[in-house]
Amino acid sequence: MDSLAAAHLLAFATLLLVVAVSPSSLADAVAREACEHARALVAAAACFAAAAYAYAMSRPRPVYLVDLAGYKPAASHEATRAKSVRHFAAAGNFTGESMSFQRRMMERSGLGEATHFPASLLSLPVDMCLRTAREESEAVVFGVVDELLAKTGVAVADIGVVIVNSSLFSPTPSFTSLVVNRYGLRHDVVSHNLSGMGCSAGIIAIDLAKHLLQVHADTYALVVSTENITLNAYLGNYRPMLVTNTLFRMGGAAVLLSNRHAERSRAKYQLMHTVRTHRGGACDRSYGCVTQEEDEHGNVGVSLSKELMSVAGDALRTNITTLGPLVLPLSEQLRFLSTVLRRRVLGRRAKSGTKPYVPDFRLALDHFCIHAGGRGVLDELERSLGLSAWHMEPSRMTLYRFGNTSSSSLWYELAYCEAKGRIRRGDRVWQIAFGSGFKCNSAVWKALRSVDGGEADAGPWAQDLDRLPVHVPKVVPIDDDDDDDVVEAGHGRSE
Known part of the structure; x- marks a missing residue:
């Protein structure tokens, strides 16, 4: 029984109750006795209707993912790794050691030969200003x-919620205001702009949309995840900030969610769970492992701590401890619980002799979309979660083809699964994202229908569908005969 039907039943029962308590027209005792019985029945019906209404109102509204879109920059934005290295050398005031470090990192990054940069960073000199950042x-x-609205056919007047997340660039007016103005959304649209929340902000945006769709009935939520590269290339020589140059690339994604029951028939997925973990209050080590700051010469960049992998591991363990009971079969939950109890009851000796048991999430989940933050992150999660090369393929190919596109990488990965025809009805997809703060966030989706894939529904993968996947060795030397020119352009200085 839905909430509207329950409300109607409650009103009708209340009306009958009012009538039944006034038996003035019934003179004889039999009629009065019948009236008493009727009064009791109507009172019971009213109580049932009230309980049904309360239950219907307390049940969460289902959240459906109608469709998604990933941004594919034009071919003019593509750059090989060799071109990237040459361009960095010519554009920045890097030392020889800094250039050598960036070259080594790029050879181990897992990125391919056609990732994308905004036009502002492909020009010489680079054009890093507010105007070009807005253009990107x-x-x-x-x-x-535009692509998402064309695919879904949803009228902009029906969109009741807009959420945009971009961590390192937060203009005024905000991104949400930009969307509202561009598409002429209605004046009472609920809008939220998320900034400074790192690569995991895409899941935070989904979680926020889920909660808003519990409050605002019969509507759509538009969620856009992006990052800005123009103002966040690092041109200094502080090594912890140089890594981002070799990983982050241009990209973005948009997702349309709805709580309309009628959308279930065409929606691709239903949101089952979101789990957010924030370790910033646990210790300063977690809080400070990813920070935007200035180096000693005033160059702004994002500094990555050497403890990043350890911090990410702690956050992941906390996150899966919460997620596990929601998705795992009972057998896996009992194994995990027995290991925890043994380590706590037997103390230090048990901890030294017993490894923490990591549940086998493959028993409950079919597809894994892990944030393509870098080769090291993917290698570590493949090992710790016991995943196969097939499970890791969407994340590795996203890193290879598009690089680290921050919070939008999860949607490129899901689009890859769709393009390859992997998604079957009933499959469950686990999205895992990490971000500054430090945060680990998860979302679990259930496929409501099979997605056949192919070029017609391949999205950003349409031109690469036939040649992927490819094997990406741990180290791929950059084939560039102009190494001497690179050093010369980088001024050949040593630190």
Whole structure:
């Protein structure tokens, strides 16, 4: 019984109760006795209707993912690794050691030969200013929203919630205002702009949309995840900040969610669970492992701590401890619980002799979309979660083809699964994202229908579908005969 039907039943029962308590027209005792029985029945019906209404109102509204879109920059934005290295050398004031470090990192990054940069960073000299940053963001945001609206056919007047997340670039007016103005959304649209929340902000945006869709009935939520590269290339020589140059690339994604029951028939997925873990209050080590700051010469960049992998591991363990009971079969939950009890009851000796048991999430989940933060992150999660190369393929190919596109990488990975025809009805997809703060966030989706894939529904993968996957060795030397020119362009200085 839905909430509207329950409300109607409650009103009808209340009306009958009012009538039944006034038996003035019934003179004889039999009629009065019958009236008493009727009064009792109507009172019971009213109580049932009230309980049914309360139950219907307390049940969470289902959240459906109608469709998604990923941004594919034009071919003019593509750059090989060799071109990237040469361009960094010519554009920045890097020392020889800094250039050698970036080259080594790129050879081990897992990135391929056709990742994308905004035009502002492909020019010489680089054009890092507010104007070009806006141009990059508008191209990405408008590109994915245009595609999504075209795919779904949803009228902008029906969109009641807009959420945009971009961590390192937060213009005024906000990104949500930009979307509302561009598409002429209605004046009472609920909008939220998320910034400074790192690569896991995409799941935070989904979680926020889920809660808003419990409050605002019969509507759609538009969620856009992006990042801005123009203002966040690092041109200094502080090594912890140089890593981002070799990983982060241009990209973005848009997702349309709905709580409309009628959308279930065409929606791709239903949101089953979101789990958010924030370790920033646990210790300063977690809080400070990813920070945006200035180096000694005033160059702004994102600094990555050497403890990042350890911090990410702690956050992941906390996250799966919460997620496990929601998705795992009972047998896996009991194994995990027995290991925890043994380590706690037997004390230090048991801890030294017993490894923490990591549940086999493959028993409950079919597809794994792990944030393509870098080769090291993917290797560590493959090992710790016991995943196969097939499970890791969407994440590795996203890193290879698009690089680290921050919070939008999860949607490129899901689009890859769809393009390859992997998604079957009833499959469950686990999205895992990490971000500054430090955060680990998860979302679990259930496929409501099979997605056949192929070029017609391949999205950003359409041109690469036939040649992927490819094997990516741990180290791929950059084939560049102009190494001497690179050093010369980097001024050949040593630190």
